[in-house]
Amino acid sequence: MQSFRHTIIRSMALLMVMISLGAYAQDAKEIIRKADQKRRGDVATATMTISIIRPSWSRDMSIKSWSIGTKYSLILVTSPARDKGTVFLKRDNEIWNWIPTIERNIKLPPSMMMQSWMGSDFTNDDLIKESSIVEDYTHSIVGDSLIMGRAVYKIELIPKPDTPVVWGKIYSWIDKQEYIELRSELYDEDGYLVNEVIFLEIKPLGGRLLPSVMEYIPADKEGHKTVIKYHEVNYDAQHDVNFFSLQNMKRIR
Numbered sequence: 001m002q003s004f005r006h007t008i009i010r011s012m013a014l015l016m017v018m019i020s021l022g023a024y025a026q027d028a029k030e031i032i033r034k035a036d037q038k039r040r041g042d043v044a045t046a047t048m049t050i051s052i053i054r055p056s057w058s059r060d061m062s063i064k065s066w067s068i069g070t071k072y073s074l075i076l077v078t079s080p081a082r083d084k085g086t087v088f089l090k091r092d093n094e095i096w097n098w099i100p101t102i103e104r105n106i107k108l109p110p111s112m113m114m115q116s117w118m119g120s121d122f123t124n125d126d127l128i129k130e131s132s133i134v135e136d137y138t139h140s141i142v143g144d145s146l147i148m149g150r151a152v153y154k155i156e157l158i159p160k161p162d163t164p165v166v167w168g169k170i171y172s173w174i175d176k177q178e179y180i181e182l183r184s185e186l187y188d189e190d191g192y193l194v195n196e197v198i199f200l201e202i203k204p205l206g207g208r209l210l211p212s213v214m215e216y217i218p219a220d221k222e223g224h225k226t227v228i229k230y231h232e233v234n235y236d237a238q239h240d241v242n243f244f245s246l247q248n249m250k251r252i253r
Contacts, residue, residue: 027141028139028140028141028153028155029134029139031139031141031153031155031174031179032133032134032137032139032155032157032172032174033134034179035172035174035179035180035181036133036134038178038179038180038208038210039180039181039210040067040069040070041206041235042068042069042235043067043068043235043236043237043238043239044065044066044067044206044233044234044235044237045064045065045066045067045233045234045237045239046063046064046065046230046231046232046233046234047062047063047064047065047230047231047232048062048063048065048228048229048230048231049061049062049063049228049229049231050063050118050120050226050227050228050229051226051227051228051229052118052119052120052121052226053223053224053225053226053227054223054224055222055223055224059080059119060079060080061077061079061080061083061118062077062078062079063075063076063077063078064076064078066237066239066243066244068239068240068241068244070132071090071091071092072090072091072092072241072243072244073088073089073090073244074087074088074089074090074243074244074248074249074252075087075088075089076252076253077118083118084100085098085100086098086099086100086118087249087250087252088117089244089245089246089249090244091244094107095107095108095124096108096246096249098249098250103250105246105249105250108124112124113125120216120226121195121216121217121218121221121224121225121226122216122226125166126166133157133170133172136159136160136163136165137157137158137159137160137163137165137170138157138158138160139155139156139157140155140156140158141153141154141155142154142155142156142171144176145173147173147175147182147183148182148202150175150176150177150178150180150182151175151176151177152173152174152175152176152182152183153173153174153176154171154172154173155171155172155173155174156169156170156171157169157170157171157172166186167186167187167188167194168187168188168189168190168191169187169191170184170185170186170187171184171185171187172184178209180199180202180209180210180211181199181211182198182199182211183196183197183198183199184196184197185197192219193219194218194219194220195216195217195218195219196217196219197214197215197216197217198214198215198217199211199213199214199215200212200213200214200215201213205230205232205233206232206233206234206235206236207235208233208235210230210233212229212230213227213228213229213230214227214228215227216228
């Protein structure tokens with residue numbers, strides 16, 4: 001009888017552990033979903049400055065952007081003068097570029113996907129393959145720590161089999177209370193760190209508490225980074241998918 005009771009207790013304990021692990025994995029996905037939705041929103045507009053920093057020089061660009069989720073985005077360069085009026089349009093898996101100096105729309109071919117976007121540390125591929133970090137990866141909480149005095153989850157993201165994503169692994173640090181992403185590390189398929197992303201200067205943006213600065217730092221290029229500073233974000237924008245057209249690229253200001 002004693003042995004039978006011990007067997008029942010061990011079985012119940014094992015069942016509770018299995019349920020707990022399943023809930024923990026689900027929690028990790030939910031944490032990522034909340035952080036992604038808080039930053040991205042369903043429909044958004046933004047104004048920002050992008051600073052490209054190199055060991056011996058730097059330059060700034062002013063940008064306006066419009067987006068619907070991850071499928072549609074339109075980016076307008078408003079300064080400096082030499083780039084003013086340049087437009088990039090993303091529609092699903094296509095990128096189009098309006099070049100005002102020659103008044104032409106150009107569809108970027110696959111051969112240009114790995115080229116630098118406007119001289120930054122982003123590539124054209126970064127724009128087009130903004131995969132769903134919620135649906136294209138499996139998620140696990142692998143630790144916790146403090147960043148900027150905030151308690152955070154450390155979450156590991158591993159791409160699902162046969163999913164066409166760029167990264168072999170991602171680590172993301174998410175604030176436990178506000179679901180704000182504060183840091184991420186992007187690894188290639190061989191497990192080497194490629195880029196580090198740091199989120200700074202948390203403040204209200206578009207009615208949400210968000211980092212207003214993002215630093216994108218390549219791991220193998222000392223002194224190189226691209227910094228995005230958000231000035232305004234609006235999550236109550238009214239544009240729809242018809243806004244993201246080749247014709248509108250020529251008119252947008």
